[in-house]
Amino acid sequence: MVGKILYATDHRRPSSRVLDGLSGFRDIGFKEIIFLCVIKERPEDVTPELLEQWKEKLNSYGLEATIKIDSGNLSSSVLKTIHENQISFAVVHFDKKKRRILFGDSIVKKLIKEASVPVLIVDEDETGLKLTSKGAFERVLFATDWSQASEKALQIILGFKQLISELEIVNVIHKKLTVRDLRRLMEKLRETRNKCLKEGIDAEYHVYAGKTVDEIILAAQDYNSTSIVMGITSAQSFKDIFIGKPSCRVVERTPVPALLVPLT
Numbered sequence: 001m002v003g004k005i006l007y008a009t010d011h012r013r014p015s016s017r018v019l020d021g022l023s024g025f026r027d028i029g030f031k032e033i034i035f036l037c038v039i040k041e042r043p044e045d046v047t048p049e050l051l052e053q054w055k056e057k058l059n060s061y062g063l064e065a066t067i068k069i070d071s072g073n074l075s076s077s078v079l080k081t082i083h084e085n086q087i088s089f090a091v092v093h094f095d096k097k098k099r100r101i102l103f104g105d106s107i108v109k110k111l112i113k114e115a116s117v118p119v120l121i122v123d124e125d126e127t128g129l130k131l132t133s134k135g136a137f138e139r140v141l142f143a144t145d146w147s148q149a150s151e152k153a154l155q156i157i158l159g160f161k162q163l164i165s166e167l168e169i170v171n172v173i174h175k176k177l178t179v180r181d182l183r184r185l186m187e188k189l190r191e192t193r194n195k196c197l198k199e200g201i202d203a204e205y206h207v208y209a210g211k212t213v214d215e216i217i218l219a220a221q222d223y224n225s226t227s228i229v230m231g232i233t234s235a236q237s238f239k240d241i242f243i244g245k246p247s248c249r250v251v252e253r254t255p256v257p258a259l260l261v262p263l264t
Contacts, residue, residue, distance in 0.1 A: 003029070003088030005063070008036040008078045010094050017129055018093050018122050019057055021136035021257070024163045026062035030089070033063040036081055038074045075110040078119075088117055095124035096252055108251050112232050116264055118156055120227070122257045129257070130226045136257050137163040141225040143170050143216045143250075146188055149231030153261035154192065157229055158199050167196055167203040168223045172215040212246045213253065220256050228258040 005025060009018075022033070035054055051067045058065035070077045078092055094107065111119050120136065122129075130139075137160050144150040157167065169192050171185065189205035196203035208215035220228050230247045251258045 004086060005030050005033040006036060006078065006081055006085070006087040006090040007033060008038065008074065008081070008090065008092050010038045010074050011124065016057065018091070021122075021129070022058075022063070022091065023061050024135050027162050028160060031064060032066070033058050034066050034068060034081060034085055034087070036068045036070060036077060038070045038072060038077045040071055075107045078111065079114050082115065082117055089120075090115065090117055091120045091122060093122040093124070096121075097125070106252065108248050112245065112248055112260060115260070115262055118259055118261045120257055120259045121251050123255055125255055130224060135163060136227045139166045139168075139224060139226045140164055141168045141170060141216070141220045141223060141228045143172070143219075143228060143230050144192065145171065147231060149233050149261065149263040151231070152263055153229050153231035154195070156259070156261050158196070158201070161199045161201050164201050166223075167201050168219065168225065169193060169196070169203055169205040170208060170216065170219045172208045172210065172212045174210065174212060213249045216246075216250050217254050220254060225256055228254060228256055230258065230260060231263065232260045233263050
C-alpha cells in the first residue's frame with residue numbers, strides 16, 4: 001500500500017503513544033500524513049506551539065505532515081477529509097465509551113457504513129495499547145471467515161508484512177461441524193497460513209468456538225495482540241441496525257486497536 005495517511009482525533013493533546021504506532025509506515029510506502037484535530041469547544045487550546053510539536057513528531061517518522069483543525073462532527077470530518085484528500089489509510093482516535101450510542105449511528109457504525117479506506121480505530125483508554133518499536137501491527141490478530149471482505153483484509157496484512165512480527169489467524173465457529181466441514185475449515189486455515197509464510201510473515205492458525213464477538217476479543221487477549229484486523233461490508237440486515245455487525249461490536253468493546261478493511 002502506498003499513499004497518504006489520515007490521523008484524526010478529537011483530543012486537544014493526543015497521546016504520543018498512538019502516534020508512535022505509525023512509526024514504521026514510511027517503510028511500507030507512506031510519505032504523507034494529514035493530522036486532523038476536531039475540536040468543538042475551546043479551539044483556542046490548540047495553540048500554534050502545540051501544532052508545531054505534532055508536526056515535528058510526525059516529520060520525525062519520515063512523513064510529510066499537514067495539520068488541519070475542524071470544529072465539526074468527528075465522523076463527518078473524517079469522511080470528508082478521506083474523500084477530499086485521496087487518503088488511503090485512516091487512524092481515528094477517540095473515547096469509544098463516551099461516543100457509544102445504543103440506537104442510531106455511533107462513530108464506529110458510521111465509519112463502517114461509509115469509509116472507503118481501511119480505518120484503524122484506537123480508544124482513548126490506552127490499556128489496549130501494547131506498542132513496541134514496530135508499532136500497532138507487531139502482533140496482529142486476523143479474524144477471518146474467508147468472505148470477500150476478509151480476503152481484502154488479508155491483502156492489506158500482506159502489504160504490512162514489514163511491520164508484522166507475529167500473525168494469529170482466527171476463525172470462530174458457532175455451530176457443530178461435520179467431519180467434512182471440519183476438514184474444509186482446516187484446509188482453508190492452512191492455505192491462509194501458507195500465503196502469509198510465503199511473504200515472510202510468522203503465522204499460526206486457531207479455531208475458537210462460541211459467540212463471534214466474545215471469541216475474537218478473547219483471542220486477542222490470549223495472544224497479546226497489538227491490533228485486530230477484520231474485513232467489513234456496508235450492507236446491513238435488519239438485525240444489524242439494532243445490535244450492530246460483529247465487527248462493529250468487536251471494535252466498540254475491545255481495548256485493542258482494530259483495523260476495519262472495507263470491501264469497496
